[in-house]
Amino acid sequence: TTKVYSVAGILPRGSGLVSHRPFRAPHHSVSAAGLVGGGSTPRPGEVSLAHNGVLFLDELPEFHRDALEILRQPLEDGTVTVSRVAGSASFPSSIMLAAAMNPCPCGYLGHPTRACSCTPYAIERYLQRVSGPLLDRIDLHVEVAPVEYADLAGDSSGESSAAILRRVLAARAVQDTRYKGTGVTCNARLPSAMLRRVCRLAPDADRVLRGAFERMGLSARAYDRVLKVSRTIADLAGSERIEAEHVREAVQYRNLDRKYWYTA
The missing domain is CATH 1.10.8 (Helicase, Ruva Protein; domain 3)
Structure with a gap:
């Protein structure tokens, strides 16, 4: 991780090592090169800057489709290769990807009390921004229900x-x-x-x-x-x-x- 940050020129001032796992949360307007790396002189993108840490993509369907599709190979292989005329560079990208999205453009599809105002075509177009092959590479798909007022205002708490x-x-x-002794660190890397x-x-x-x-x-x-x-x-x-x-x-x-x- 320190090597990646050194190549990118963003090592913390006064520190020779990155001592905490990175957390990167790029805006959905980020380009494909900004997300996975690129440039005339290849530089690591957000997926490599999150190496050994978390890459969080909020409003997933709002990201450029080409940028999301390029993510597929780094998620599978744990490395990104950027090729240019002068040569190529490989950057590590062993990350935990977390993403969040609404079920439709207005955000109320399936809501228990509020009606969705989107047309079926708008819903389908919105969902198709995230491809099936990309979803296939995400281990957990969790649908989160709206939080009730009583839960927000109540004194009860869940597991600490x-x-x-x-x-x-x-x-x-x-x-x-x-x-032990296999080089595997956890079940996800099996x-x-x-x-x-x-x-x-x-x-x-x-x-x-x-x-x-x-x-x-x-x-x-x-x-x-x-x-x-x-x-x-x-x-x-x-x-x-x-x-x-x-x-x-x-x-x-x-x-x-x-x-x-x-x-x-």
Whole structure:
């Protein structure tokens, strides 16, 4: 990460090292070169400046379509290659991508109390700005319901961040032990060659995944990602084997593209 920031000329003043994981949140008007890198003298883009950290894309459909499509290869390979006449340069891009968007231009499609004012054509055009292949590379699709007033004004609180952190650290410790000496750091970085050995399914879990694969028409890439997410859910639950309930939860995180993109 420090090398990337050094090449970009944005190392923190007075510091020789980047000591915190980066968080990058570019505006949706960013160009393709600004997002993935480019220029006459190749420079790293936002996806490389977020290396080992988080790249957050708010209002995802508002980004230029060509910029989003170029993201597909860096998300898959963890590296960006910028080629020019004088040569090429490769920059790392091992990131956690987080994105947010509305379900339609007005933002009220599916709202429980407010009617959507968009035409079907406007909704379809808006959603099609984000392609299926890009969605396929995103592990979790979470639809967030509007927050009720009582929840905002009430005194009740959910699980504390400290408690969640303890569960996450325990799951990461399990993964550290599992992948010791392999070069793999977590379930998300699991190569295909190790996937079947690490993600062992209980018989019921295999039947659930088979049914979801056939019913939802999942791609091979989505299948691998469901397995990895199931493995993480099992780790959080302290289970050595992936059970049916872990697969069911993981499959729920693939529903967003089926709900809107293939029915719009």
